[in-house]
Amino acid sequence: MTGAIPVRIGSIVQEAPLVKRFRLEPLDGRLPDFSGGAHVVVTMLDGARGRRNAYSLVNPPGDPDRYEIAVRRVADGRGGSIFLHDRVRVGDILTVTPPANLFPLDWRARRHLLIAGGIGITPFVAMTAQLAALGAAFELHYAMRSPLAGAFADRLQQLHGDAVHLYAGSHGERLPIARLIADQLLGTHLYVCGPARLIDEVRATAHAAGWPDAHVHAERFDSARPGAPFTARLARSGRRIAIETDESLLEALEREGVAIDSLCRGGACGRCVTSVAACDGTIEHADHYLSAADKASGRLILPCVSRVRGDGLVLDL
Amino acid sequence: MSFAFSTGTFRDDYGFRNSAEGIARFPFPFTEERYMYSVNVEPHVPGPKGSAFEHPFDIDEHYLAEMAERDLVLRRDPLRCQSMPHMIQAEWDLVELVMTALARDYPQWFHLARRGDDWHWTNRPMAIDQRFTFGDAASLPCPPLEYIGRQVQGDFTLLDQREDNLWLDAGILTSQGKWSLDFDLGMNFIEWHAPVPLAHGLGVFERALKFLLALRLDGPVRRLNWSICVNPRLDTSLESYPEWGPEHFAVTPETVGHMLQLRVELQSLYRLPRSNAVAFSIRCYLISLDELRTNPAWAARFAAVLRDLHPDLLRYKALAPYRDMIIDRLTRDLT
Numbered sequence: 001m002t003g004a005i006p007v008r009i010g011s012i013v014q015e016a017p018l019v020k021r022f023r024l025e026p027l028d029g030r031l032p033d034f035s036g037g038a039h040v041v042v043t044m045l046d047g048a049r050g051r052r053n054a055y056s057l058v059n060p061p062g063d064p065d066r067y068e069i070a071v072r073r074v075a076d077g078r079g080g081s082i083f084l085h086d087r088v089r090v091g092d093i094l095t096v097t098p099p100a101n102l103f104p105l106d107w108r109a110r111r112h113l114l115i116a117g118g119i120g121i122t123p124f125v126a127m128t129a130q131l132a133a134l135g136a137a138f139e140l141h142y143a144m145r146s147p148l149a150g151a152f153a154d155r156l157q158q159l160h161g162d163a164v165h166l167y168a169g170s171h172g173e174r175l176p177i178a179r180l181i182a183d184q185l186l187g188t189h190l191y192v193c194g195p196a197r198l199i200d201e202v203r204a205t206a207h208a209a210g211w212p213d214a215h216v217h218a219e220r221f222d223s224a225r226p227g228a229p230f231t232a233r234l235a236r237s238g239r240r241i242a243i244e245t246d247e248s249l250l251e252a253l254e255r256e257g258v259a260i261d262s263l264c265r266g267g268a269c270g271r272c273v274t275s276v277a278a279c280d281g282t283i284e285h286a287d288h289y290l291s292a293a294d295k296a297s298g299r300l301i302l303p304c305v306s307r308v309r310g311d312g313l314v315l316d317l
Numbered sequence: 318m319s320f321a322f323s324t325g326t327f328r329d330d331y332g333f334r335n336s337a338e339g340i341a342r343f344p345f346p347f348t349e350e351r352y353m354y355s356v357n358v359e360p361h362v363p364g365p366k367g368s369a370f371e372h373p374f375d376i377d378e379h380y381l382a383e384m385a386e387r388d389l390v391l392r393r394d395p396l397r398c399q400s401m402p403h404m405i406q407a408e409w410d411l412v413e414l415v416m417t418a419l420a421r422d423y424p425q426w427f428h429l430a431r432r433g434d435d436w437h438w439t440n441r442p443m444a445i446d447q448r449f450t451f452g453d454a455a456s457l458p459c460p461p462l463e464y465i466g467r468q469v470q471g472d473f474t475l476l477d478q479r480e481d482n483l484w485l486d487a488g489i490l491t492s493q494g495k496w497s498l499d500f501d502l503g504m505n506f507i508e509w510h511a512p513v514p515l516a517h518g519l520g521v522f523e524r525a526l527k528f529l530l531a532l533r534l535d536g537p538v539r540r541l542n543w544s545i546c547v548n549p550r551l552d553t554s555l556e557s558y559p560e561w562g563p564e565h566f567a568v569t570p571e572t573v574g575h576m577l578q579l580r581v582e583l584q585s586l587y588r589l590p591r592s593n594a595v596a597f598s599i600r601c602y603l604i605s606l607d608e609l610r611t612n613p614a615w616a617a618r619f620a621a622v623l624r625d626l627h628p629d630l631l632r633y634k635a636l637a638p639y640r641d642m643i644i645d646r647l648t649r650d651l652t
Contacts, residue, residue, distance in 0.1 A: 003535035032534055033413075033590040061591060098534040104593040106479050107403035130591075134406075214480050269531045 004043065004095040005031065010066065012090060016151040018073045019119065020085055021058065023066055024096060030064035034099035036127030037219070040067060041097040041265055046083050050255060053080035054265050056122035057099060058152070060129035067096065070151055072119040078226050078246045102264050103193065103219040105131070110187035112138035113180065115202055117194025118145065123219055124193065125152050128160055139163050141180060143194070146170035181205050193219040227284070231312030234258070235277045249303035258317060260303065267305035274315055276301050281310010322381040322442065325549070327492075328389075328560075333549035335608050339378055343604050344369040345612075346541040346581050350621040352630070354516040358528060361537040361585045369583060372422040373537065374415060374469055375600060381442055383470050383492075383551065390491035390552050391463070396499045397554070398463045400475070400487035407475040407487060408461040409452055410589035411596050415465050440468055462489055471583075471600030474498075476506075478593055483529060485509055492551035492601045494544055494580060495635075500555065514629040532588045532595055539585040544634045545643075546580045549603045565638075573642045574607040579619065606646050620647040 007024035015021045034057055044051045055069035073085045088094070103123050105112065112131060114124045121142055131138045140163060144150030147168045157164045167173040181190070181202070190211065192202040199218045206216045232241045232249060243252040250272055253260050263271040267287030276283070276299055285295045287302040294300050301313070325333035335343070364370025369377070391397055400408060416438055420429035428439040434451040445468065449456040457464045466473055466489035474488035482505040490498045501509045506526045516522060532538065546553050547564045568576050583600040610616045623640050631637045 034534075035591050035593045038593075099590070100533060100588075101593045104478065107406065107477065107592065108401075108479075263531050263533065270527065271531050 003098060005098065006093055006095050007031075007067065009088060009090050009092045009094065012088070015070055016149050018149070019070055019151040020073070021068055021070045021151075022084065022088070023059075023068050024094070025066055026064075027093070031067055032098050033064070034061050034126070035101050036061065036105055036130040037103035037123040038099040038101040038126070039123075039264075040069070040099050042069065042080075042084075043095045044080065044083050044088070046079070046087070050251070051078075051080045051083060052251065052254075052265060053084075056103075056126070058122055058125040060133070061126055062133070067099075070119070070122050070125075072151075076226070078248070100263055100269075102266075102269060103191070103217065105191070106189045106215075106217070108187075109189035109215075110137065111185055111189070112136060113184060113188055113190045114138060114140040115175065115177070115180070115190070115192040115194075115198070116140065116142045117175075117192075117198040118143070118149075119151065120192075120194030120198070120219070121150075121152055121156075122193075124191070125156065127191070128156065128163075132160060139165065141165045141167070141175055143167040143169065143173075143175045143198075177202055177205050181209050181211070189215045189217065191217045191219075227307045228309065230281065230308040230310065233312065233314045234317045235314050236317060243307070248305065249301070249307060253303060253317075262304060265304045267302050270302065272302055272304050274301055274303055274317065275299060277314040277316045279308060279310070279313040281308045281312065283307075283313070284309055320378045323378045325379065325382050327382070327386045327549055327551040331548050331550070333379070333382070333603065335604055336378060337611075340604065340608050340611055342368055342377075344541060344581050344583050344602055345615050345618075346543045347615075347618050347622050350618060351625050352622045353627065354513075354519060354521050358525065358538045358540045361539040361587075369600075369602065370539075373418045373585065373587075374422070374471070374598065375583070376419070376423055376426070376470060380470055384443060384467060386551055387467060387491045391467075394556055397491050397556075398460075398466065398489040399498060399502055400460065400462050401503070404475050404477060404487040404592070404594065405454070405461075407477070407589055407592035407594035407596070410592050410594065411473065411475065412461045412465045413451070414587055414589065414596060415469050419469065443468060462487060471598050473599070474597045475589075475592075476595040476597055478530065478595060481530060482506055483526065483595055490554070490599075493554050493599070494546070494582070494601070495553055495555065497555040512633075514633050515627065529586060529595060532586060534588045534590060537585055537587045539583060542582040542584055544580050545636055545639070546578050546603070547576055549578055549605070551601060551603075568639060568642070570642055570645065573639065573646050574610070575605050577606050577639060577643060577646075578603045579606070579609060606643060610647065616647040620644045 006027050008027060010023040010025040013021045039054045039056045041052050041054045057067050058070045059066055059068035071081050071084045074081045105127060116124050124140055128140055153166050167175050190206055192199050203216055226246050229245055230243050241252050241256050243249050250260060250262060261271050263269040270289040279298055283298055283301055284307050286305040289302055290300055327333055369375045416429045419427040426441050430437040436449055436451050438447045454460055472490040472492055474485055476483040477486045484505050485501055488498045507522055510522050547568055550561055553561055581602045585598045587596040589596055623644055
């Protein structure tokens with residue numbers, strides 16, 4: 001069902017020591033437009049092995065001739081970012097899904113307060129471009145380890161001037177979260193993206209300050225963590241599939257040609273939810289979709305992010 | 318497809334008729350001999366050539382007649398087209414969606430040339446030639462939603478997505494089946510479906526909502542909905558009830574064949590790119606019982622569906638007073 005779009009790597013720019021920006025160009029036709037905060041899922045062929053990772057689009061919307069993604073090299077991840085950093089060259093062909101947005105702006109907001117930590121800056125790059133084009137009021141607060149490590153910091157400051165505030169940890173600068181949240185006009189919407197610790201702190205501070213929860217938006221977009229191998233058995237066919245350390249259950253099923261519908265691949269949208277017939281071990285639910293009751297029941301799993309600690313499970317497939 | 322645009326009317330003398338070709342391509346909604354609510358959603362992929370599903374937006378023989386009817390309704394009641402300020406990007410998204418689809422699927426009638434934001438749109442059947450700047454509402458003679466809504470068959474709502482819900486924050490509706498945009502504007506998906514019987518208990522709306530929240534840019538979906546109406550009338554809104562309500566009393570066993578219409582909505586939903594909103598197209602098809610009788614298999618099936626329809630649905634679809642009359646008309650002398 002997913003209409004994969006083939007794209008050519010047009011350029012690769014070192015945006016920060018660990019971050020590369022890839023420009024993706026269509027082989028023909030127009031790339032569909034998108035909204036700030038949208039992501040695409042990039043499919044890479046590493047030998048015979050397919051890898052799929054979701055990345056925020058970081059170019060300004062409204063350009064049918066390119067997408068851009070920023071990739072942080074994660075040394076202890078599942079290998080997709082390492083593949084992009086170390087193996088992909090200008091001119092290579094990859095495929096991407098059409099954009100989807102799980103971290104959208106609320107267009108009713110009278111003002112947008114954006115808070116980024118580290119590589120959590122990526123959804124805000126296109127968001128600020130779209131807000132600026134619409135003439136909407138916004139301010140961006142961006143915390144980074146050091147001025148050098150802050151991808152897009154200079155460019156954002158050039159584009160948006162006083163609306164952009166930078167905080168370098170190496171200079172002892174910290175996000176003034178409490179002050180930012182206490183001092184906002186009614187009708188402001190707050191968006192936060194970054195480490196779970198930052199998101200939790202911002203949410204808690206806003207809640208305590210009396211913000212409506214509906215005005216606080218967070219991108220919890222965890223990609224699957226590597227883990228111990230386990231086995232999935234398919235109840236209907238009896239097939240057994242081994243899930244390796246550095247692949248998700250969803251990737252393993254796709255590798256074996258098992259059709260699973262999916263969208264975000266980050267445990268947020270619920271598209272890939274799959275029934276569990278039995279489990280020999282414990283399901284480590286890593287998604288933000290299933291209810292606590294669903295998780296406790298052990299009957300459902302989101303194979304994009306969740307794994308089994310133990311021998312394995314039987315899927316109702 | 319080649320045909321002459323009809324000149325039928327949807328009020329007063331009710332000159333609306335389907336041609337034989339129009340009847341043959343009617344999107345008959347019943348796939349089995351019974352009917353109950355379900356999440357009957359499927360990918361909106363191109364259907365058979367010549368069918369109502371061949372293209373995302375179906376332009377048929379009633380195109381010009383429907384656009385004239387829409388103009389009439391909007392002049393009398395401008396509140397049939399409303400859009401909240403935060404929906405302006407979704408309005409433009411819809412302009413792009415419809416114009417690119419019509420120009421691609423009906424090149425004999427529509428043409429779109431775009432260079433950056435400079436767009437040139439031609440609608441030959443309506444004799445429209447418009448240059449405008451995409452994104453600049455001042456460059457069109459009316460707001461973008463109204464502009465494109467006046468040139469494509471079917472009603473549209475634009476649904477804002479937030480708080481894990483869809484909000485009916487804009488729409489252009491001149492053929493709605495017994496509801497009111499002015500009343501429903503600003504409601505969320507669960508709220509505007511509140512009057513529907515039975516389906517809530519079946520969990521239909523919760524599942525449909527979850528499905529639609531994940532609607533993909535490359536994965537529009539469709540479903541068929543159905544009801545009946547008296548006379549081929551598109552504007553069965555709550556606002557105009559005093560005009561069409563009394564017509565129900567004229568339905569008798571003698572008149573039911575030409576007065577009573579099976580009213581089918583081909584509903585299709587599209588994710589919009591810039592706004593992340595959802596466009597909901599509600600394309601209405603009408604067919605009288607006598608027209609339906611020209612296809613005996615359809616007549617027999619519709620009669621079977623009515624025979625066993627749940628009493629709550631009979632009431633909700635305003636069928637109760639006519640059910641036996643309709644079944645009789647559909648099945649009498651049928652071979």
